[in-house]
Amino acid sequence: MNTDTATELAVDCRGIEKSFGEGETRVQVLRGTDFDARLGQMTFLVGPSGCGKTTLISVIGAILSCEAGEVHVLGSDLRRMKKGALADFRLANFGFIFQEYNLLPALTAAENASIPLVARGESNRDAERSAEELLGKLGLEGHTAKMPAQLSGGQQQRVAIARALIHEPRLLICDEPTASLDAASGHNVMELLRDVALAAERAVLVVTHDHRIFEFADRIHHMSDGVIESTDEHPNEEQDG
Amino acid sequence: MIRVALRMLIGDPTKCLGLVIGVAFSTLLICQQMSIFFGLLGRASSVVNDVREANVWVMDPAVKTIDVSYPLRDTELPRVRGVEGVEWAVPFYKAQVQVRTRQGTLENAVILGIDDASLVGVPDEFVLGGIEDLAMPDAIAVNPAGFRLLFPGQELDLGRTLELNDRRAKIVAIVDAAPAFAANLTIYTRYSLATQYTNNGRNQLRFVLAKSRDGVAAEEVTRRITEQTGLKALTSAQFRWESIHYILANTGIPISFGTVVLLGAIIGVAVVGLTFHQFITENLRQYAALKAIGVRNLRLLRMTLTHAGFVGVLGYGIGLGAAALFFSTVPKKSDALRGFYLLPEVAVGVGVLAAGIVTLSTLISMRRVLSVDPATVFRG
Numbered sequence: 156m157n158t159d160t161a162t163e164l165a166v167d168c169r170g171i172e173k174s175f176g177e178g179e180t181r182v183q184v185l186r187g188t189d190f191d192a193r194l195g196q197m198t199f200l201v202g203p204s205g206c207g208k209t210t211l212i213s214v215i216g217a218i219l220s221c222e223a224g225e226v227h228v229l230g231s232d233l234r235r236m237k238k239g240a241l242a243d244f245r246l247a248n249f250g251f252i253f254q255e256y257n258l259l260p261a262l263t264a265a266e267n268a269s270i271p272l273v274a275r276g277e278s279n280r281d282a283e284r285s286a287e288e289l290l291g292k293l294g295l296e297g298h299t300a301k302m303p304a305q306l307s308g309g310q311q312q313r314v315a316i317a318r319a320l321i322h323e324p325r326l327l328i329c330d331e332p333t334a335s336l337d338a339a340s341g342h343n344v345m346e347l348l349r350d351v352a353l354a355a356e357r358a359v360l361v362v363t364h365d366h367r368i369f370e371f372a373d374r375i376h377h378m379s380d381g382v383i384e385s386t387d388e389h390p391n392e393e394q395d396g
Numbered sequence: 397m398i399r400v401a402l403r404m405l406i407g408d409p410t411k412c413l414g415l416v417i418g419v420a421f422s423t424l425l426i427c428q429q430m431s432i433f434f435g436l437l438g439r440a441s442s443v444v445n446d447v448r449e450a451n452v453w454v455m456d457p458a459v460k461t462i463d464v465s466y467p468l469r470d471t472e473l474p475r476v477r478g479v480e481g482v483e484w485a486v487p488f489y490k491a492q493v494q495v496r497t498r499q500g501t502l503e504n505a506v507i508l509g510i511d512d513a514s515l516v517g518v519p520d521e522f523v524l525g526g527i528e529d530l531a532m533p534d535a536i537a538v539n540p541a542g543f544r545l546l547f548p549g550q551e552l553d554l555g556r557t558l559e560l561n562d563r564r565a566k567i568v569a570i571v572d573a574a575p576a577f578a579a580n581l582t583i584y585t586r587y588s589l590a591t592q593y594t595n596n597g598r599n600q601l602r603f604v605l606a607k608s609r610d611g612v613a614a615e616e617v618t619r620r621i622t623e624q625t626g627l628k629a630l631t632s633a634q635f636r637w638e639s640i641h642y643i644l645a646n647t648g649i650p651i652s653f654g655t656v657v658l659l660g661a662i663i664g665v666a667v668v669g670l671t672f673h674q675f676i677t678e679n680l681r682q683y684a685a686l687k688a689i690g691v692r693n694l695r696l697l698r699m700t701l702t703h704a705g706f707v708g709v710l711g712y713g714i715g716l717g718a719a720a721l722f723f724s725t726v727p728k729k730s731d732a733l734r735g736f737y738l739l740p741e742v743a744v745g746v747g748v749l750a751a752g753i754v755t756l757s758t759l760i761s762m763r764r765v766l767s768v769d770p771a772t773v774f775r776g
């Protein structure tokens with residue numbers, strides 16, 4: 156959407172290091188990784204399995220802490236925040252779309268989508284009303300009272316998108332959003348994300364293996380072995396050209 | 397998030413039902429067994445409770461319970477009467493006899509002999525007849541459970557005769573006595589008749605019932621009687637507790653009931669704990685997702701406690717209801733359980749125990765919820 160390099164940074168990470176295990180089993184996953192994502196853009200993080208993508212978005216998403224480096228997200232230094240404050244920060248600013256959707260099977264589509272609002276203290280009734288409206292915009296009117304098991308994979312992903320957007324977060328983190336979908340459904344989901352989620356005051360970060368959806372990226376970071384190897388600043392222009 | 401927690405639980409009806417049934421079963425089992433246990437203890441002192449007029453019991457020093465008595469010399473009665481502070485004293489006889497029923501079977505019976513003149517020692521409530529009827533020749537009064545034991549399937553009525561120790565005994569009253577510990581059949585008769593019905597040797601007196609004068613404490617009177625006669629004297633309350641203590645210390649009843657209660661609690665913890673653990677494990681990914689979204693651990697803790705509270709309250713309510721139903725129906729149909737009822741103290745105590753079972757089961761699983769890594773949701 157916006158390829159202006161002067162656009163405000165939503166994510167600015169410098170020299171991140173993260174390892175798992177101890178002693179001989181210690182594995183260094185992030186090796187001084189630098190990464191940034193801009194507001195108003197859809198930034199892709201791509202790379203082979205095991206290169207550290209999930210660890211990096213977990214650090215950016217305030218779910219994992221890193222051992223060294225700087226992590227600035229939406230102007231806040233995450234490394235200075237305590238655990239409780241990080242949870243509040245996530246709830247206020249982040250929307251997550253998981254590969255496996257992770258919808259609560261006992262809740263209806265509207266109830267699932269309303270969770271972030273309920274967690275922020277809104278009444279169930281108001282939250283569900285907002286969720287029904289948003290689900291309607293996502294093409295799920297008539298399905299809001301259905302349980303996840305009654306919905307197709309694409310519909311479940313739309314409910315997950317609604318849950319990620321209902322509280323109007325400034326950073327949307329999508330982990331392999333099309334991995335469980337066929338090509339057409341995956342394309343539809345990405346179009347939906349571009350149309351509904353992307354906004355001037357919001358950044359969308361997508362981790363993916365799926366090259367079929369690269370056309371939706373404003374920037375693509377290529378990751379390998381714990382570092383960002385290269386960045387395509389104008390991938391679509393290059394493709395077009 | 398409370399509603400979300402409840403929906404998560406109810407959304408898994410198999411486990412929800414398993415959890416509720418686990419708590420309900422434990423509650424029912426423990427309530428029922430503890431109530432019967434306390435009912436039995438009550439029976440251990442029922443004869444003492446039924447003697448309302450006297451507040452002092454005098455007996456052989458070796459006596460430890462109302463159910464095991466030793467003979468006293470008949471001369472002890474006037475000695476007790478002579479103790480300062482005693483308003484009156486009357487003889488009281490208690491022994492066990494065997495009665496042949498119409499079916500030809502022998503049934504144990506407790507025979508209680510009361511003072512011929514004053515008729516002190518009979519419960520206040522009569523179902524049929526009255527206390528004055530015991531003054532008639534060969535007169536006995538029996539309790540309703542005893543009557544039904546002797547004459548199964550027949551309505552309570554008066555005028556029937558029994559044979560006790562080759563002597564005729566005529567039922568002139570039905571007295572609402574509490575069931576005794578040793579037998580379901582309780583026979584009240586005059587002291588002079590009771591000694592003939594049992595023929596237990598030269599010394600027939602078993603207890604002396606006394607009343608302290610107004611203004612003199614029963615404890616003081618018991619002290620004086622012991623000092624002056626060498627006999628054991630207890631207030632009614634002291635004798636009641638001593639009889640109960642005898643049962644607790646000398647029978648396997650506490651261990652037997654205690655074992656069942658303990659098993660009930662262990663089964664409760666095992667069933668509820670394992671089911672709850674399975675429920676939490678299966679929903680761990682959902683908890684991780686909630687954590688990733690930004691739901692704090694404290695909120696997740698509340699959600700887990702909501703699960704526990706719902707299961708606990710519902711299970712306890714069902715279990716308590718079933719126990720109440722049991723005690724409101726079965727004892728009416730079974731004389732063996734007559735007088736047993738659900739004690740409020742037991743209901744409260746089991747409530748605390750049920751809360752403990754649920755809390756313990758929750759604590760085991762709660763750690764997993766609190767420690768689940770939200771990053772797991774990014775791992776397909």
